[in-house]
Amino acid sequence: MTCQELRACLDAHLDGELDLPLSLAADEHLAFCAGCQWAYAQERELRGLVRTRFPREGAPAALRERIRGALARAEQAAGVGVPRRWAYWAVPAAAVILVALGVGLWQRSAPPPVVRELVAKHVMYSRLDAPAEIVSPSEEAVSGWFKGKVRFDVAVPDFSPSGIRLVGGRLADLTGRQVAYLLYEKGRSLISLFAFPGRGLALPSGEGTSGRDDRFYVAKVDGTEVVVWTQGEVAYALVSSLDRESLLECADTVWRLVVSRKPPGV
Amino acid sequence: MGRRARREEFEDQALVHLDRVFHLALRLTGNRTEAEDLAQETYLRAFTHFDQFDPGTNCRAWLFAILRNAFLNRLKRQGREVPGLDEGELERLGSGMADGSAPLESPEEELLKRVVGTELVAALDRLPMIFREAVVLADVEECSYKEMAQICGVPLGTVMSRLSRGRRLLRRALETLVREREEARRVR
Incomplete structure (x- = not known):
């Protein structure tokens, strides 16, 4: 991990939010880099200050009673529990809430560790100003x-x-193996394409996940879409905050390109 | 579930978070009366949509998401600017200080030790809404990044960058406040 990469994930490391491999890499870097150690200590002090000294005000007692009264009135006012006063905007409000929450965000199915690591890498690279080694x-x-x-x-x-x-x-690494990492962008969104030897990795399979296409495994991890598949010896992963359809379209393009590059008979 | 039982269930699950809901409302609005109204509106909305709440999930995060939406809708209704939509402006605010590529800042040593509690509140209230809410959710309410992503409806990467920018802006605001106070005392 470089200083630049460490600074990009400093807060997440401090908050204990990095995946294990990244967190180990960050600790390793911190052990030998005095400049980053200092920055880390500064951040920790500020975070500690807010956490321990920020005055957390409680609600006034009268407010609790006011709300309980309002709830009781709301319950009485409508047979179905929806007070008339609120009903006219309740529908759009529900739609806004559902959109904001994102249907997938509340799902609790856990994607495999390798998928989470890919997303963590994508998130880290999307925070760097110039993550590419070859720009072209x-x-x-x-x-x-x-x-x-x-x-x-x-x-x-x-x-x-x-x-x-x-x-x-x-070049990047994924659980110790070398990864070719390609960066694309659309507007302000980064699209990451990872290619790496798939052998020995517990990769998820596409069956039954993407609905219309068994070649691809798809998942949404914390608002980020992931598509993973294997072709021969090489595994591919596309990660982006673009919508799933666009990402599957890209996956199909890669698939066709890889097929066309294979020498006949292999 | 009978109607009365439904309300009792709601009060058991949701009303225990009133202190936190009120505090977030206070930090978003910056005004006690408005915060009380917003908290009440949040609970009424939540009660209306209680059927949609999944009991296995985090009720506080669910309430925070509703609160945030209610607040943004208020801004819209009042014709006030809804923050967080102009990413260009956010870039400008965050530029040169957020990401790893930015030059290292050298905050004054020991300055944070001289901060008093009221200055923490004042400094935080100076931050633009999306940075303020990121710091409040992470450091005052101690939410996880995942909860914050759910509450604000943004990807995890956005949570990370808003939080790290928010903390840097907070540090800058604190330094300004402490210096102003100490200079004012010297003048006297």
Whole structure:
């Protein structure tokens, strides 16, 4: 982990919100970097100050009684428990609340650790100003940059028909294995494409998850969409805050590109 | 469930969080009377939609999400600017200080030790709403990032960046307040 990466996840580390591999990497960096140690101590002091000294005011006793009274009146005023006064905006309000909560956000099914790690990486990289090691809009240039750096052929897809622009690429790691990481952007959204050797990793399968397409595993982790699949020896993951349909479209583009690059008979 | 039983159930589950709901309302509105109104509106809305609450989930986070929406709707109804929609402005506020690439800040050593409680409140109240709520939810209410993402309806990455910007803005506001107080005393 570099200083830049550490600073990007400093608060999350302090709050105990980093995934284990990132948290270990952060501790390792902190052990040897005096500058980051100092920044970490400063942040910890501020956080501690707010947590211990901020005056937490309680509600006035009269308010509790006022609310209980209002609830009782609301209950009486409508047979179904919806007071007339509120009913005219209750429907749009419910819609707003549902949208804000996001249906998927309240789901409690836990995605596999490897998926959470991919999302954590995506979130970390989306916070860096310049995460790419090779910056180029050319698919050939980025693909060529990976030659000799990773042991598999890195297919760099062209998503430009969907308005998604190639930013560049970098090396990353995923539970100790080397990953080719490609960055794309659409407007202000980062789209991450990870490619890595799939063997020995507990990767989720697509069956029954994406509904219309068994090739792809899809999940939503904390508001971020993830699509994971394997083609031959290489596993791919697309991670973004774009909507699921757009991401599946991208996954299909990668799939077709990988198929077309395979020499016949392999 | 009978109507009365439903209300009792709601009071048992939701009314225990009134202190926290009121405090968040106070930090959002910055005004005691408005905060009381907003808390009441939150509870009435929550009661209306109590059927949609999943008993296995966090009731406080659910109430906070409703409170936040009620607050934003109030701003809209009053024709006031709804914060958090102009990402460009947020960029400007956060620029050069939030991300890892930013130059290192060198806050004055020991300054935080001289902060008094009322200055913490005043400094926080100076922050733009989305940064203020991030700091309040994380550090005063001690919500997890996941809860914050649910409450604010944004992805986890946005929670992280708002919180780290919010803490930096808070530090800056605290430094200003402490310096102003200490200078005023020197002048006297």
